[in-house]
Amino acid sequence: MAINLSKGQKVDLTKTNPGLTNIVVGLGWDTNRYDGGHDFDLDSSVFLLNAQGKCAAESDFIFYNNPTGANGSVNHEGDNRTGEGAGDDETVKVNLASVPGSIERIVFAITIHDAEQRGQNFGQVANSYARIVNEANGEELIRYDLGEDFSIETALVVGELYRHNGEWKFNAIGSGYQGGLASLVKDFGLDV
Template identity: 65%
Template structure:
């Protein structure tokens, strides 16, 4: 049975699931009825962060044009441009035992592609969530539903996977950015 998290809550991942080595992080969303003339294209991204909360290089920024980190331990499913249908819109697979030692945290984000040019924001998005699945069994372990807390933001850090005392934990973050992907990149050390 999955643990449902609220914003700010943290939960152990590997200690309570001994032997688990592979997870999948699923991100999903729906678009409210919208008549702005442009289709919504939301994207799942991941930033592999060192102990200072920054990426070590551009390969640590995983998105539709860079689908994995340098050693292939974190891999994106790719870009679902419509988000139509039930279930996860995009996923990121992680081999926990192979994540480089200098990656202390992985931040999972959802951004709206070309949000400013299309006059789009998360106020027009509903049912956004992140969930963590045991890749071997398919069991949902953790779920965090974002709710309707965002109105003008164009990017959201939904959750973080992080190391603590030799184990992996997950934190429900729910932190919005008005300046979208550029804001995320700036905070995490990517030059745009």
């Protein structure tokens, strides 16, 4: 049975699931009724962070145009341009045992493509969530529903996997940003 998290909660992942190696991080969302004349395209991205909380190189920023990182241990499974239908809209596969030791945190974010130009924000998004699934058997281990607390934000840091005493844990962050993907990229030490 999955553990349901609230914003700010942290939970053991590998300690409570011995032998867990391959996980799928599923991210999902729906758009509210929107009549702005533009498509509404949300994108997931991943930042592989070192001990200083920064990406060591551009290759540590994983998204639909750079789908693989961390020596192949983190794989973005592709861009869903509509978010329609039930289930995960975008997924990222992680082989926890193969993540290089220099990577301390794996941060998952959702941004709205061209949000400023299109007049879009997360106040127009509903039912957003992150979940972690054991790839071996399909069991949902962790679920974090983000709620409807956002209004003008154009980027969300959903949560992060992080190392603690040789084990992997998950932190439900749920922080919104203005400035879209560009502000996240800068915060994590990369040039726009």
